[in-house]
Amino acid sequence: DGGITQSPKYLFRKEGQNVTLSCEQNLNHDAMYWYRQDPGQGLRLIYYSQIVNDFQKGDIAEGYSVSREKKESFPLTVTSAQKNPTAFYLCASSISGTFNYGYTFGSGTRLTVV
Amino acid sequence: SQELEQSPQSLIVQEGKNLTINCTSSKTLYGLYWYKQKYGEGLIFLMMLQKGGEEKSHEKITAKLDEKKQQSSLHITASQPSHAGTYLCGADIIGVEGTYKYIFGTGTRLKVLA
Numbered sequence: 320d321g322g323i324t325q326s327p328k329y330l331f332r333k334e335g336q337n338v339t340l341s342c343e344q345n346l347n348h349d350a351m352y353w354y355r356q357d358p359g360q361g362l363r364l365i366y367y368s369q370i371v372n373d374f375q376k377g378d379i380a381e382g383y384s385v386s387r388e389k390k391e392s393f394p395l396t397v398t399s400a401q402k403n404p405t406a407f408y409l410c411a412s413s414i415s416g417t418f419n420y421g422y423t424f425g426s427g428t429r430l431t432v433v
Numbered sequence: 434s435q436e437l438e439q440s441p442q443s444l445i446v447q448e449g450k451n452l453t454i455n456c457t458s459s460k461t462l463y464g465l466y467w468y469k470q471k472y473g474e475g476l477i478f479l480m481m482l483q484k485g486g487e488e489k490s491h492e493k494i495t496a497k498l499d500e501k502k503q504q505s506s507l508h509i510t511a512s513q514p515s516h517a518g519t520y521l522c523g524a525d526i527i528g529v530e531g532t533y534k535y536i537f538g539t540g541t542r543l544k545v546l547a
Contacts, residue, residue, distance in 0.1 A: 323475075325475075354537075359539060360539065361435070361437075361521070361537045361538055361539040361540060362521070362537040364535075407473070409475055409476070411476075420481070421466050421478045421481050422466075422476070422478065422523070423478065424468075424475035424476040424477070424478075425475050426474050426475045427473065427474060427475050429473065
C-alpha cells in the first residue's frame with residue numbers, strides 16, 4: 320500500500336544536539352512538506368519541496384534544515400539553533416505543488432527536549 | 434490572528450446527536466479541505482470542496498462550501514464514538530505575495546459520549 324512513513328514516532332533531544340526526522344513516501348508525489356503542530360496553533364509550514372534537489376522555506380524555517388536528494392525522501396533536521404523544538408512534526412506529500420488535490424500525511428514524530 | 438478560524442474549538446456531544454463545525458476566512462477560499470486527526474497521529478484527508486455552493490458527503494459526514502467561498506461547514510449526522518478526534522480545515526488562499534498559499538485552521542476537538 321502506498322503512503323508516507325515517518326520515523327521515529329518519538330524522539331528525545333538533548334540541549335545543543337541536532338536530530339533528524341525521517342520522511343519517506345512511495346506515492347510518487349512530487350511535492351513534500353514539513354509542518355510543526357503545537358497545541359492551539361494549528362499546523363505551521365517549516366519547509367517544502369516541489370521537486371528533487373529544490374526546497375523552499377516556509378513560515379518558520381529558522382533552526383531547521385532539509386534535503387531532497389530523492390523524490391521519495393525529505394528528511395528534516397532540527398538543529399541546536401531551534402530554541403523551542405518540542406512539538407509534533409508532520410510530513411505530508413501531494414501530487415503537485417501547483418494545484419492542491421489534498422495532502423497525504425504521515426503519522427507524525429513527537430520530539431521532546433530533555 | 435488566524436487566517437482560517439474554526440469554531441467551536443472543542444465540542445462534546447452525546448452519541449446519536451448531530452453536530453456542525455465551521456471554518457471561516459476573510460479571504461476567498463480557492464480550495465477547502467477537511468481532515469480528521471486522532472491524537473498523536475497524522476491527518477486523514479476527508480474531502481475537498483472547490484466550487485461555491487458545493488456539497489459533498491461521505492458516510493455520515495457532509496461538508497459544504499458557501500456561495501461566497503469564505504466559509505465551510507462540516508456536519509456529522511447521528512454521531513458515533515468513531516467520529517471522535519480533531520477536525521481541521523485546510524484552504525488555498527491568495528497570500529500577501531499574490532501567490533497561492535495553503536493554510537490550516539487550528540482544529541476542532543470532538544468528543545462523542547457513548
